[in-house]
Amino acid sequence: MSDPAAPPLVAVVGPTATGKSDLGLHLAARLGGEVVNADAMQLYRGMDIGTAKLTVAQRHGIPHHLLDVLDITETASVAAYQRATRAVVERLRAAGRAPVLVGGSGLYVQAVLDELEFPGTDPALRAELEAELAARGPAALHARLAALDPDAAAAVLPSNGRRIVRALEIIALTGRPFRARLPARRTPRYDAVQIGVDRPSGPLDERIALRVDRMFAAGLVEETTRLVERGLREGRTASRALGYQQVLAHLDTDGDMAAAAAETTQATRRFVRRQRSWFRRDRRIHWLDAEEPDLPGRALSLVRGAAAVRS
Incomplete structure (x- = not known):
């Protein structure tokens, strides 16, 4: 599936709250590309504040794909995501546009980039x-x-x-x-450039706490309440999303949203450890420190260097 003449496929991956969305936007703008979402919870319509989904204005005119494609009562499927995302990737490359896959859902990223087959259902x-x-x-x-x-x-x-x-x-x-x-040996489907973004644990913990505080201040509780009216509790995947899960638990008990925020922060930090464990196993990922001054320039150099080698 690798065509040396096609635009590069770039994946920006890593733990939550490290700055992947901003870097993905920058790369898409510089490469003449478009962003493809690889965050399982950003697939859902209406789950905006709690998933840190970029607003239309924040996307700066860069088209985004695989956002807002599921109702909250639907169950997310890696196999369905794989089919839909590969179709977008191949359409963009055929049109001369660089797909920039951005997100921290490790299995979803691997399902697109590598040769994985998913059993059906009964x-x-x-x-x-x-x-x-x-x-x-x-x-x-x-x-x-x-x-x-x-x-x-x-x-x-x-x-x-x-x-x-x-x-x-x-x-x-x-x-x-x-x-x-999940085969131990990863067989690539595309000649992708994978860029991992991370931060030291201390600063990242602080960013997570600040992000959660801002989500609650921005109306996460009200957003969750609106989604309950649309069936959030019946959504097997959506109802388990970080933030929403904690708000739901306290809406159903004591209404203590300060406790919900603290639990969201702790759960997000645990999730970051699982994300690191997943992505660090893949030696193809080029890791960058999100705190370095010229992160966008370093990332762009990696993409262009890989493209030069491929050509």
Whole structure:
């Protein structure tokens, strides 16, 4: 799928709150490209404040793709995202536009860049497992997963019923371990330039706390309340999004939004550790410190250097 004459495919990845969106915009502007979203929660319409989605004005006229494509009651699918995003990437490159994939959802990024195949679903089996989840709770299903596939159980939180159900479904359908669907050796589909953006933990923790404070000040609680009226609680993926999950919990109990904000900050910091663990395994990523003075220039040099080698 690599055409030396085609514009480069660039991926800007890394933990949350490191400045990926701004860098992606800069690269798209300098390369004559367009941004392609790789944040699973920014797929949802109406989830704007809590996902730090750029407003139309903040996009500075750069087209963005794969934003606002799902209703909050729909379940995000990596396989569906893979199909839709590859179609956008190939259309942009054919038109002479550089796709700039931006986001921190590691599996979504890998699903686009590498040769990954995703097993299908069996509605009857899925319904049976979901009924069991509702009746027995996630811990019981997680114990079964641990017996069938210890590696998968170690990678899936015992409270994450949706992922536990999917893992059990894949094992039943394929007869293979859940983790086997992610090959240890990554086979690239595209000759992409991957740029990782990170910050030291101390400054990043401060940025996360400030970002969460600003989200709550900007109306995250009110946004969540509006989304509840549109079915947020029924959205298996959307209702688990950081910030929204914590606000929902306190709306349903004590209404303590200061506690919701503190829990969001802590949950985001834990999420950052998981993101780092995922992305640091990929040695193809060129890591840059977001605090260095000429971050945009360094990133652009990497892209142009890779393009020169390819040509």
